[in-house]
Amino acid sequence: MGTATFGMNVVDWESRVDMDRLRRERLARLKHQLQGSEVGALLTFDFHNIRYMTATHIGTWAMDKLIRFALLPRGGEPVLWDFGSAARHHQLYAPWLDYRTGDDVAEGARGTSGARAGISVLRGAFHPDSGVAEAVAQKIYEELERYGLHTSPVGVDVLEMPILQALRAKGIEVVDGQQVFLEARRIKTPDEITLLTTAASMVDAAYDDLYGFLRPGVRENETVGLVAKRLYDLGSEHVEGVNAISGERCSPHPHVFSDRLLRPGDPAFFDILHSFMGYRTCYYRTFAVGSASRAQVDAYKRCREYMDRAIELVRPGATTADIVSVWPTAQEFGFADEEAAFALQYGHGVGLSIWEKPIFSRLVSLEHPEVLQEGMVFALETYWPSADGVGAARIEEELVVTADGAEVITKFPAEELLVAGQRYYTTAGPLPTQRHAQSHVNNRPEGDA
Numbered sequence: 001m002g003t004a005t006f007g008m009n010v011v012d013w014e015s016r017v018d019m020d021r022l023r024r025e026r027l028a029r030l031k032h033q034l035q036g037s038e039v040g041a042l043l044t045f046d047f048h049n050i051r052y053m054t055a056t057h058i059g060t061w062a063m064d065k066l067i068r069f070a071l072l073p074r075g076g077e078p079v080l081w082d083f084g085s086a087a088r089h090h091q092l093y094a095p096w097l098d099y100r101t102g103d104d105v106a107e108g109a110r111g112t113s114g115a116r117a118g119i120s121v122l123r124g125a126f127h128p129d130s131g132v133a134e135a136v137a138q139k140i141y142e143e144l145e146r147y148g149l150h151t152s153p154v155g156v157d158v159l160e161m162p163i164l165q166a167l168r169a170k171g172i173e174v175v176d177g178q179q180v181f182l183e184a185r186r187i188k189t190p191d192e193i194t195l196l197t198t199a200a201s202m203v204d205a206a207y208d209d210l211y212g213f214l215r216p217g218v219r220e221n222e223t224v225g226l227v228a229k230r231l232y233d234l235g236s237e238h239v240e241g242v243n244a245i246s247g248e249r250c251s252p253h254p255h256v257f258s259d260r261l262l263r264p265g266d267p268a269f270f271d272i273l274h275s276f277m278g279y280r281t282c283y284y285r286t287f288a289v290g291s292a293s294r295a296q297v298d299a300y301k302r303c304r305e306y307m308d309r310a311i312e313l314v315r316p317g318a319t320t321a322d323i324v325s326v327w328p329t330a331q332e333f334g335f336a337d338e339e340a341a342f343a344l345q346y347g348h349g350v351g352l353s354i355w356e357k358p359i360f361s362r363l364v365s366l367e368h369p370e371v372l373q374e375g376m377v378f379a380l381e382t383y384w385p386s387a388d389g390v391g392a393a394r395i396e397e398e399l400v401v402t403a404d405g406a407e408v409i410t411k412f413p414a415e416e417l418l419v420a421g422q423r424y425y426t427t428a429g430p431l432p433t434q435r436h437a438q439s440h441v442n443n444r445p446e447g448d449a
Helices: 020-035 047-054 086-093 102-107 134-145 162-171 180-186 190-213 220-234 294-312 320-324
Strands: 040-042 069-073 079-082 115-117 154-156 174-176 238-246 267-276 283-289 346-349 356-360 377-385 392-402 406-407 419-420
Touching: 020 040, 020 180, 020 190, 040 047, 040 180, 047 069, 047 180, 047 406, 069 134, 069 154, 069 294, 079 086, 079 134, 086 115, 134 356, 154 356, 162 174, 174 294, 180 356, 190 220, 190 283, 190 377, 190 392, 190 419, 220 238, 220 419, 267 392, 283 294, 283 320, 294 377, 294 392, 320 346, 320 356, 356 377
Parallel strands: 040 154, 079 115, 154 174, 283 419
Antiparallel strands: 040 069, 069 079, 238 267, 267 283, 283 392, 346 356, 346 377, 377 392, 392 406
């Protein structure tokens, strides 16, 4: 299994991502999981599960609206009810959702096209008495009845309360279907791995831009704009978020950027989350602005050590418990318990969304380990606060589990702490890049230059 990257276009002279194969193999995995489950059909309102099932997309503005829905009946094909004219667009340009035969088309048969107009309750914006929820339930019931599945449990991922009530009023038993979706998405196809690797390569470029941009006076929000532009210029579908964290904001990690000005000697770490053809990244890197204190250098070394120990253990047959066992406990880096420290020493699957299976955390993995398998793609994240209480280090690598180990697909250098920004010179030569954060303070830790 390779992790090759290609240009962004489809060409006739090189075998790149095969979109037809991508659609077929994703749906085949989902049907396989459905067949082995206890539910008669899968109903999804989740944007990413809809895409996995139907290979449709109407823009990232719709990600949090819960307006679209799709059904996969056991033994049948996906049916998608979509927003306004989007359904008509799918009928014209998504032929894999057209299940009509020649006779059906000639007779103008209804109900055999997999792309249909339909709308949910707009997160409650429709009046409760409008009948929209009941119309959704009726559409689902009719399709289930066509397959003789109207008395079987229906697995649902996320659901608004009015829809749940309307389904139950039709006699439909609603159960948790999210596990079926996530099990299907756990192992990535070769085309998915190529798209994930391509998405990571775009972040490589964004980090190179950041390295050249960081200097005193730059604000965190400016770095977010720089990253977003680079990614969109390269063909990103959606910049989901850029965590830009600097200086004393690094500890504790706030998980959100601000308008803080970078200052000489600041630590600064970033997490870049975006999607290419729907496939996400989650990719941290840490820099020092101009120079770094001894405490920051030590924190980075400790953070890298925990990352390297974890990567060494990744191979088919290993478990998430094996990985988290080499990470520190919450108490070792200043938190009361694992819930309080959640997502600092962490790992998660990456695919059409973050976070997917498997999850790596001392909160759950030691007692509920998951086995690593070839074809999994996940990110591992480590964190360590600096001893001076000012900064911290954060590193994240994305890995593909191969037959005999793992391949890292996040390539921007992270083996040692990088110093970004202007180089300064004194009469004696270059100013050291490892130095005390404030030159006028006289209580330097031993060993600081």
